Amino acid sequence: MSLAFDENGRPVLILREQEKKARLRGIEAHKAHILAAKTVASTLRSSLGPKGLDKIIVDGDGGVTVTNDGATILQEMQVENEIAKLLVQLSKAQDDEIGDGTTGVVVLAGALLQQAELLLDRGLHPIRIADGFETACDIAVEHLKTQADTFEFTAEDPEQLVKTCMTSLGSKIVNRDLRHLAEVCVDAVLSVADLERRDVDFELIKVVGKEGGAMEDTQLIKGVIIDKQFSHPQMDKELKDVKIAILTCPFEPPKPKTKHKLNVKSKEEFEKLYKQEQAYFTEMVAQVKASGATLACSQWGFDDEANHLLLQNDLPAIRWIGGVEMELIAIATNGNIVPRFSDLTPEKLGTAGTVRELSFGTTKDKMIVFEDCPNQKAVTIFVRGGNQMIVKETERSIHDALCVARNLVRESTIIYGGGAAEITCSLAVSDAADKHSNVEQYAIRAFANALDDIPMALAANSGLDPVGTLAAVKAAQVETGNSFLGVDCALKGTNDMKAQGVFDPLSSKVQQFRLATQMVKMILKLDDVIVSGAYQ
Ligand code: ADP
Structure with a gap:
């Protein structure tokens, strides 16, 4: 393929004669992309939440990794498809920026694409869908900010930080020793944090793993x-x-x-x-x-x-x-x-x-x-665990919890987990959809449906009936006006996430919404795939 210019200076793409490129166009291309992305997202869906299952990944040399971390699963999976690779980058972007919520962001992107497929089938133009999703995302983020709670903490009383880190660690393999690990992480972050400037220099926290001992022996070395x-x-x-x-x-x-x-x-x-x-x-x-x-x-x-x-x-x-x-x-x-x-x-x-x-x-x-x-600023978390796999997974989980604590030091605002945030946003977005008179209202409503997929995945992974649970929690939120009602994954007998202490940082959820929407918009705008050098 080469680029040439005609007599008026307009660019022309010249495909060499007899060279048949593998090429997908228009709706066919959209469908193919969505299928690829959905496949990746569905792999991660079963890993979401405190009862999410873990994955074992075997590399080319026979080495195994057992993990529950979305970013790690995708990185190790060695996906070939270019759209699937975009999803790998999506979870990496969430990992780089926020550190936690890497599974959730991919599951949300998958749900959005599934909704987009239904709309494409109904004849909606991809650009209108993309615009509708963008509008809906803004509505969701604005609503989420109104539902968030800001809390105070001090170096002496970091209970809220510990609880939020416990939510992050609760969905990982390490949940046996939850409170201890959360305290170690918070202690590490507070030891190096500049609370006045609300800044945490991660360079000063080192995580060192050593096989042997028990996970309970993990300690902070000042x-x-x-x-x-x-x-x-x-x-x-x-x-x-x-x-x-x-x-x-x-x-x-x-x-x-x-x-x-x-x-x-x-x-x-x-x-x-x-x-x-x-x-x-x-x-x-x-x-x-x-x-x-x-x-x-x-x-x-x-x-x-x-x-x-x-x-x-x-x-x-x-x-x-x-x-x-x-x-x-x-x-x-x-x-x-x-x-x-x-x-x-x-x-x-x-x-x-x-x-x-x-x-x-x-x-x-x-x-x-x-x-x-x-x-004393530089501290080290010394991770112990029965075998190499546990040590590595504990290191990854600690990384996530450290990120959560750092994000909360920067901005001490939390929202409620267990799908509570998604359900309240879904309600707000579908309300807003009714006020739009143009076709974008379908896309906005579809965004609300996609948000519902997170609580449904959490429920399904906990062995609950996904649709029934979602319907019950949603009805309860509408009835009571409490946005902290979510899916009772731990089967504690209450949907009140405030009481259960299931918190996520606001910044993490906002970033999830924004990144997933951006990625889906990008995929929707691709309508031509030209694979250079590939013959049909
Ligand atoms: P991610 O990699 O996206 O952080 P996780 O597997 O850690 O994915 O799952 C995070 C989700 O699980 C969040 O939506 C969080 O609110 C939810 N969650 C975590 N702990 C609980 C709990 N005890 N009860 C209900 N939901 C929970």
């Missing part, structure tokens, strides 16, 4: 933990009042920049070389010692010779520390990252109350913890 060990097994395992040199220069002799050959012909020459090398090491260790450091953290490795010298000189060291960890250590200990031994001065050293090595059970695994640091 300091930095790194997956390393002291460079020599005979070095002290616990250091107190530590002065830390944070180095990005290797403990090794300088290397020439170009390739060269060195011929050692005699024992004397070798000894000379060895002495020279030793002199370098001795000089480096002396420089570190002279600065007053009692621990050397190096981004690079060092060979056995240097390691031995460090031990002899009573200077514990850690090697091969990653760039991110180096920064975390520097921030926490208030030290400078030093690129040359000669630049090392006492002021540039970081300090920590304790640096200790942790060991686990009978395994050889070790970790090092920096605690009582002057700048």
Whole structure:
């Protein structure tokens, strides 16, 4: 296919002769897109909510991932279809921006497309449907804002944050240890949050998983933990009042920049070389010692010779520390990252109350913890779990809960979960549809129907009758005017989500509505698929 211009400068698309492109047009294209997107959405539908099922994904190498997180399921699924790929991006967009609600956004997009298909069958033009959805989305978002509750919290009383994080974690595999994990997440966010500016720097929270122990052993370490060990097994395992040199220069002799050959012909020459090398090491260790450091953290490795010298000189060291960890250590200990031994001065050293090595059970695994640091801002959530799969899923769930807590620190507004928000918006949107006299009213009403799909999915996944449950909850909302009535997924005997403590951040739900609508609009506006190079 190539682009050419005619004599008036208008662009013309030239398809090469005899090259039959796989091409779908018009309504056929719309239908094909909708089918692809619906298939992806239906895969996720059964994972929505506290009773949603998990998925096991097997990759090409036979590795398995068990997860309930929408974004992860889609990312690992390796979809081929281009429209299905858009849905993968949709859940990723929600993940990047908000962090939670990645399943819900795809289920909503699927429901919207299903409604769009019915309207297309009735002869509505895709653009009118897209416009109607846009209008309906604005109505829903505006209504949702009026139904949201703002709450106050303090670092001493973060109960509301904990409860909202519990809702997020409640639908994940980790729900066995709900309250504890939610408290760890909230504690982590509040430790690094700037409550005045209402900002949370995620760079300061590190999540480190280690197989073994129980999920209940997951803890917040107010300091930095790194997956390393002291460079020599005979070095002290616990250091107190530590002065830390944070180095990005290797403990090794300088290397020439170009390739060269060195011929050692005699024992004397070798000894000379060895002495020279030793002199370098001795000089480096002396420089570190002279600065007053009692621990050397190096981004690079060092060979056995240097390691031995460090031990002899009573200077514990850690090697091969990653760039991110180096920064975390520097921030926490208030030290400078030093690129040359000669630049090392006492002021540039970081300090920590304790640096200790942790060991686990009978395994050889070790970790090092920096605690009582002057700048406690950087914290680490240390995740434990019976096996690798649980640890990974716990890490993902913690990521979601951290995002929820961060979003609430930024904007302390919540709406009620369990489909309550969707039902109240659905009612508001269908009311508004009646006031539109043009054909868009059908699209607006269809949007309301699509919103109903979320509570129906929640009910279906909890083993309840979806239509009956939706009808009952909707009727109750209309009758009482309470927008906090939702689907009783946990079968606690009440639909009152306020009483059940099922909250979602407002920002997450608004983003879900907006992103799903945008994506569906985009799909509706595609009416031609030209697959370059594909023959029919
Ligand atoms: P997502 O990846 O979109 O966050 P989840 O599987 O976490 O999807 O499900 C979130 C949905 O489940 C939200 O609509 C939330 O309101 C609902 N939910 C979570 N916990 C409960 C509960 N205990 N009762 C009813 N609904 C709940």
